[in-house]
Structure formats: structure tokens, C-alpha cells
Amino acid sequence: MVRAMTKDALIAAFGGESMAHMRYQIFADIAEKEGFKNVSRLFRGIAYAEKVHASNHYNALREYNEDQIAHSGVPIGPGNTSKNLELAIRGEEFEVKEMYPVYIDIAKMQGENEALKSFNFALKAEEIHAELYKQAKKDVDSGKDFNLKGRVYVCPVCGYTYVGEEPPERCPICGAKREMFRDF
Amino acid sequence: MVRAMTKDALIAAFGGESMAHMRYQIFADIAEKEGFKNVSRLFRGIAYAEKVHASNHYNALREYNEDQIAHSGVPIGPGNTSKNLELAIRGEEFEVKEMYPVYIDIAKMQGENEALKSFNFALKAEEIHAELYKQAKKDVDSGKDFNLKGRVYVCPVCGYTYVGEEPPERCPICGAKREMFRDF
Numbered sequence: 001m002v003r004a005m006t007k008d009a010l011i012a013a014f015g016g017e018s019m020a021h022m023r024y025q026i027f028a029d030i031a032e033k034e035g036f037k038n039v040s041r042l043f044r045g046i047a048y049a050e051k052v053h054a055s056n057h058y059n060a061l062r063e064y065n066e067d068q069i070a071h072s073g074v075p076i077g078p079g080n081t082s083k084n085l086e087l088a089i090r091g092e093e094f095e096v097k098e099m100y101p102v103y104i105d106i107a108k109m110q111g112e113n114e115a116l117k118s119f120n121f122a123l124k125a126e127e128i129h130a131e132l133y134k135q136a137k138k139d140v141d142s143g144k145d146f147n148l149k150g151r152v153y154v155c156p157v158c159g160y161t162y163v164g165e166e167p168p169e170r171c172p173i174c175g176a177k178r179e180m181f182r183d184f
Numbered sequence: 185m186v187r188a189m190t191k192d193a194l195i196a197a198f199g200g201e202s203m204a205h206m207r208y209q210i211f212a213d214i215a216e217k218e219g220f221k222n223v224s225r226l227f228r229g230i231a232y233a234e235k236v237h238a239s240n241h242y243n244a245l246r247e248y249n250e251d252q253i254a255h256s257g258v259p260i261g262p263g264n265t266s267k268n269l270e271l272a273i274r275g276e277e278f279e280v281k282e283m284y285p286v287y288i289d290i291a292k293m294q295g296e297n298e299a300l301k302s303f304n305f306a307l308k309a310e311e312i313h314a315e316l317y318k319q320a321k322k323d324v325d326s327g328k329d330f331n332l333k334g335r336v337y338v339c340p341v342c343g344y345t346y347v348g349e350e351p352p353e354r355c356p357i358c359g360a361k362r363e364m365f366r367d368f
């Protein structure tokens with residue numbers, strides 16, 4: 001059994017990642033309509049990374065829990081691509097600076113190693129997501145599409161995200177081989 | 185501006201639909217691995233319907249809202265396909281019997297017509313989802329795959345879901361033409 005406070009953190013994180021996944025899919029559709037093809041690909045790639053995080057948190061629960069409530073922070077509401085990138089940066093920075101450091105601390109204190117690993121993977125990937133969204137926002141705000149050379153690669157184990165011609169041979173977060181990466 | 189109580193309901197419903205979408209994707213992967221190809225297709229089709237609901241709720245918010253918390257009920261935890269169908273039925277029935285009737289009442293009382301429409305579309309689709317999952321669970325529990333003849337069709341406007349050879353010409357929930365339906 002996962003201890004109660006870690007379980008609450010896993011459920012809240014599952015809620016947060018599920019909503020991030022959903023928002024990025026919605027944002028990808030909007031970016032496509034607005035002609036920002038590369039921003040759209042970035043949103044789709046990172047949406048997949050959030051699915052990886054949500055699945056990891058889900059599995060770390062280990063057993064079925066009835067009638068839980070997820071309490072998850074969410075910046076929310078319709079906007080254009082520039083606004084959507086702002087929301088995305090805000091969400092990623094919340095996870096990097098507030099949410100995951102606290103959840104990692106809880107899991108450490110309670111000796112919940114599977115949850116700890118899942119939170120750590122997410123934290124490291126979110127730092128990269130925040131950075132990529134900032135680059136994309138800069139391009140969009142100067143009237144251009146995201147300057148994406150190559151493809152968006154995502155590690156299916158930890159959600160590590162790489163934008164470029166050729167990803168590293170091994171995932172720098174979890175060690176998975178690059179042959180496993182999905183690309184967008 | 186959407187009134188406060190309706191806004192809370194929209195955000196909670198967005199959280200619930202986003203988590204349902206995520207769980208059904210995870211369940212679809214598991215069903216595929218366990219050899220239940222048709223159950224997997226059902227989960228993928230209904231996952232898309234939940235994306236439609238989440239997007240409708242998102243757009244009904246009309247404007248950006250900072251630092252919101254989504255409080256969303258969720259039956260959660262890893263299991264095999266029979267267990268996952270049980271969770272899915274539980275979630276759909278919660279939405280049909282508890283969540284959407286209350287949210288519809290709130291939106292009606294507050295005269296929030298866009299939210300009301302979004303909640304009504306979801307309620308009607310969830311009734312069908314609960315029924316389809318029950319059929320699938322019966323098949324799986326007698327050791328067979330879901331007896332799916334034809335395809336899983338989903339209306340991209342309201343999430344109406346039809347399993348069979350030929351969907352009705354017009355969506356019975358929202359009136360959209362069948363040419364718009366996505367299939368799985």
C-alpha cells in the first residue's frame with residue numbers, strides 16, 4: 001500500500017498531468033489553425049510526455065483506490081497561441097518550482113521509492129518543457145513560427161523531450177535507448 | 185464572465201474529463217496487450233469522446249482564469265481489463281447520476297447557457313458510454329473479446345458514441361451530420 005500523503009500527491013499529480021496533456025492537445029489544434037505548424041508539433045510532443053508522466057504516476061499507485069478526489073492546480077481558459085504558450089510556461093514553472101519539489105520531499109520522507117522515481121522523472125522533463133515553450137513564445141511573439149530544426153523526440157519511459165536533428169544515444173534522465181523514443 | 189459556481193463546475197468537469205481521457209488511453213494500451221482488440225478500440229473511441237467534452241467545457245469558460253484548483257472525483261489504480269472496465273463503468277455512472285445532474289442544475293439556475301449546453305451534451309453521451317462498457321465487461325468476463333460488429337463512431341461536437349455498421353444520419357444528441365463523425 002502506498003502511504004496516504006504520497007498517495008494524495010500521486011493522485012493530484014495524475015490530475016495535473018492529465019489536464020496538461022489535454023490542454024496541450026487543445027493548444028496544438030489551435031496552433032495548427034493559426035498556421036504555427038511547428039508550435040503545434042511541439043505541443044503534440046510535450047502532450048505525449050505528459051501522458052508518460054500521468055501513466056507513471058498511475059502505476060506508482062500500485063492498487064485500486066475508490067472515490068478519490070484529485071486537487072490539482074490549473075491555469076485555464078481559451079486563448080490564441082501566444083496566450084496558450086504563456087499558460088503552458090506558467091503550468092510548467094508551477095510544477096518545477098512548487099509542485100514536484102514538494103511531492104519529491106513527501107515521497108522521500110515516506111520512503112515511497114516508486115513514487116519518488118516517478119516525480120523525479122517528471123521534474124527533470126518539466127524543466128526542459130518550460131525552456132522549449134519559452135523559445136517558442138519568443139518566436140511566435142516576433143511573428144514567426146517556432147524555429148524547429150529536426151524533430152521533437154520524447155522518451156516513453158520518463159518524458160524527456162529533445163528538439164533537434166539527433167537525440168542523444170541514451171536518455172539523459174532515465175538511460176533508455178534512443179531507439180525507443182517517439183518523434184513528432 | 186462566467187459566474188463563479190458555474191466556473192467551478194466547468195473546471196472540475198474539465199479535470200474529470202481530462203482524467204477519464206487519460207485513463208481510457210492507459211486502459212486501451214492494457215487491453216491491447218491482453219489481446220482484447222475490440223475493447224481497446226472501444227476505450228480509444230470513448231477516450232476521444234471525453235476529449236470532446238473536455239474541450240467543450242474549456243471553451244465554455246470563455247476567458248483566462250489564473251491559479252484555479254480542479255477538484256475532481258476519480259476512481260483510480262492499476263488493474264487488468266475486467267477491472268479497468270469496472271472502473272470505467274463506475275466513473276461514467278458517477279457522472280450520469282451525481283455529477284452532471286448537479287452541474288446542469290447550477291448552470292440552469294445561473295443562466296449560463298454555454299455551460300449548460302456543454303454539460304447536457306456530456307450527460308447524454310456518458311449514459312451511452314456506461315451502457316457500452318457494461319456490454320464489453322460482460323463479454324470480457326465470459327472470456328471473450330467485446331463483440332463489436334462494425335466500428336466505434338464518435339461525434340466531434342458532443343461526444344455521442346455509436347457502435348455498429350452505420351451510424352444515424354444526424355447525431356441524435358446535437359444534430360451534427362454523420363460525415364463529421366470520427367471512427368475507431
Ligand SMILES: [Fe+2]
Nearest residue numbers: 017050053122
Ligand atoms: Fe509532466
Ligand SMILES: [Fe+2]
Nearest residue numbers: 092125126129
Ligand atoms: Fe511538462
Ligand SMILES: [Fe+2]
Nearest residue numbers: 155158171174
Ligand atoms: Fe527517459
Ligand SMILES: [Fe+2]
Nearest residue numbers: 201234237306
Ligand atoms: Fe465525458
Ligand SMILES: [Fe+2]
Nearest residue numbers: 276309310313
Ligand atoms: Fe464518458
Ligand SMILES: [Fe+2]
Nearest residue numbers: 339342355358
Ligand atoms: Fe453530436
